[in-house]
Amino acid sequence: MAYQALYRVWRPQRFEDMxxxxVITRTLKNAITTNQISHxxxxxxxxGTGKTSAAKIFAKAINCHHQTDGEPCNECETCKAITEGTLNDVxxxxxxxxxxxxxxxxxRDKVKYAxxxxxxxxYIIDEVHMLSTGAFNALLKTLEEPxxxxxxxxxTTEPHKIPATIISRTQRFDFKRIAANDSYARMTYILDQKGVTYDEQAVKVIAxxxxxxxxxxxxxxDQALSFGDNEITLDNALLVTGSVTHELLATYVQQVLAGDTKAALATLQSVLEAGKDAERFTEDVISYARxxxxxxxxxxxxxxxxxxSVSDDFQALAKQTPAQTMYAMINELNAIQQQMRFTTHPDVYLEILTIKLAEIGRQVGAAQPAAPTAAASAAPQAAASSTELTSLQHEVDQLRNTVKQLEQAPVAAKPAAAKPRTTKAAPVKEVNLAKIYPVLGSATREKLNxxxxxWPDLLDTLSxxxxxxxxxxxxxxxADSGxxxxxxxxxxxxxxxxxxELTDALENGLDRMIGTALPVVFVPKDEWPTIRKNYLTDHREELQNNAESPEPTKPAPNPVVTKAEELFGKDVVDVKND
Structure with missing residues (x-):
């Protein structure tokens, strides 16, 4: 038999193999076991995330007379025929x-036959977004009432191209990208089954x-196996993927951050001479900076x-590199990456990129020597002359006199000096209270639960x-409002x-999971207690007016406490400040 690619040989045949x-496999298995199958x-x-494989497994499971817990047996004639693609009913x-x-x-004409x-x-229709408008219209009625x-x-890989009238007539499952850890585990399992020797670091590069x-x-x-004669080495994996070693990447970033343009250009030249892909190199640098x-x-x-696999050099570089520098580098990398897509000389753009990144590194390096200079001059300052000490003491005395004069000044002149205290509320102003307070006004513990x-399933649907x-x-x-x-x-x-895009993805995901696209508002966790306390304080009168009249035999409940219990439950939490 002719050689088959690995992804065909190791295509999942059961939901547990995916x-x-x-989340998707568990939902489909439960639908089969409870006989709640949609049309x-x-x-x-x-x-490459398993859409067609899941469709075939689902087709086998619903037609298998020996399925257990929603899984096909893969041994009966029906399962084998579907696996081989010879069953006319699939x-x-x-x-x-x-x-x-x-x-x-x-x-539409043949679907009416049993x-x-x-x-x-x-019927498994792959890449359904490629259908024409007329084809979608022809499918619409049959899809609604088959x-x-x-x-x-x-x-489909592009659901945004499918008409909403089609989507509304289906149960939608969003397949997520497979984590590198999961890909690595699957590949090592396959290599172990094949008895192939491999370098773990090489498999991580591929993942x-x-x-x-x-x-x-x-x-x-598969390509790395062919290149390395049934052996997976790090060098082979780097050559096949077009990536560079983590050490070479770290060297390049360290050189540009140090402002060493000549050394960085030499490193870039060695990367290009090794035949590495320019766009792939840019992606690697962006990933490293991120x-x-x-x-x-x-x-x-x-x-x-x-x-x-986080090296000590990486940790040290992360500690000593300011965040603003990384922002500037990523912006420059993204701009060059966009331009490289339309050029036949990507090496020129990489050289320009290297020079620009080195300039960013030099600007940071010029600002940092202030600290070493201060440390180096500590010893001479310790041996300062008595004249300098006298001058400093005189300045201190002048400052003390100024403070006394301000304290004796009229009270009307003091508010100007007290104004800077309002800066304490500056961090809270960054939060959009106009969107937060309406949610707090109608929030309930049941909705939060x-x-x-x-929430975990919602995060799984994100990129x-x-x-x-x-x-x-x-x-x-x-609350129902957000x-x-x-x-x-x-x-x-x-x-x-x-x-x-993140906000839209969250709201769309909530719409699919709970049936309502709730507006999402973000707050910093350290400011949340203050915002919550301010809301209860500012709306005390409103809460008192809205509180129902208590029975004569019972003491009147505190409306602020009642609202707090509705928002956050009745559990007592002991908060200990550090």
Whole structure:
């Protein structure tokens, strides 16, 4: 038999074999075991995340007479026929090449016939977003009310191109990108089964280069196996993926941060001479700068993404590099990356990029020597002459006299000196209280409990970058008018408030999970207690007016306490300040 690619040989045949889609597989298995099967499903997500595989497994499970806990047996004739693609009742259609009205009309005419062998006739339409407008209209009525024992499974990588009238007639499942850890575990399992020797660091490089696609990861692994004669080494993995070693990347970043343009250009030249892809190199530098920035605020996020391989040099560089420098570097990298897409000389852009990054590094280096200079001059200052000491003492005396004069001045002149105290409220002004207070006015504990239950599943629907930002957040108040989310780190709070795509993704996810697209408002966790206390204080009279009259035999409840219990529950929490 001819050689088959790894992603075909190791295609999942059971739900438990699928990687990184636990929420979806559990939902589908429960639907099968409880016989709550819908007539139409929409599987959306990035390429290589298991959409078509899940559709075939689902088709086998609903037609298998020996399935257990929603899993097909893969041993009966029906399961084998579906696996081999020879069962006439499971029809797989590529919408990219069959996107006309006539093809869909043919489906509409044949769908009324009962299945011949299986219990259900299943239509799997891959890349369904490629259908024409007329084809979608032809499919609409059949998709809404198909005959009995007919199921449609639509798969797409671009769900925004599908008409809302189609989406509303399906159960939608959003497949997420597969984490590098999960890809690494799957590839090592396959290599162990094949008896291939491999370098763990090389497999990690492939897992990160796949960018969340399991099929891409196995394709790169297949290529590395062919290149290395059934052996996976780090050098082979770097050559196949076009990546550079972590050490070389760290050297380049250290050189540009130090402002050493000549050394950085020499390092870049060695990268290009090794045949590395220019765009891939830019992506690696952006990823490295992003990791440095995140490590300053949330080290555990970087350690998880790097699968525990965070070097001492990286930690030291993250501590000594200001965040503003990383902002400037990422902006410059992003601008050059956009320009490189339309050029035939990417090496020129990389050289320009290196010079610009080195200039940013020199600007930082010019600002930092102030601290060493102060430390170096500590000894001469200790041996200052008596004349300098006398001069300093005279200045201190003058300052004391000035303070006494201010204290004896009329009271009307003092408010000007007291004004700077209002700066204490400056951090709170960054929070949009106009959106927070209406939510607090109608917030309930029941709504907050509902949000906290679906919060982990909601984060699973986000992209890798969005999930990294939201991982250190949690809902702290919720109502029918919105939800308030607190962030552990102010840096991630600032980033989330300016990311409109993240807000849209959260609101759309809530719409799918609880049936309501609640507006999402962000707050820093350290400011949340103050905001909550200020709200209860400022609205004390309003809460008293809205409170119901108590029974004569019972003492009147405190409306502020009652509102606080509605918002945050009756549990007593002992807060200890550090």
């Amino acid at each position: 990687i990184g889609q636990e 139409a499903y929409l599987f959306a997500g990035p390429r 029809i797989e259609i590529d919408a990219a090449s069959n996107n006309g009205v006539e093809e869909i009309r043919d489906i 299945p011949t062998v299986a219990d259900y006739k299943v 005959p009995a024992n007919v199921i449609f499974i639509l798969a 990160k280069a796949a960018e969340g696609g399991m099929r891409d990861a196995l394709s790169i692994l 990791d440095l920035l995140l490590y300053q605020q949330a080290p555990q996020l970087v350690e998880e993404a790097e699968m525990g 509902q949000l906290q239950e679906v 890798i970058t969005q999930r990294a930002v939201m991982k250190v957040s949690q809902p702290v108040a919720a 939800v308030i989310v607190a962030f552990d780190y102010s840096f991630l709070y600032q980033r989330a408030t300016t990311d409109h």
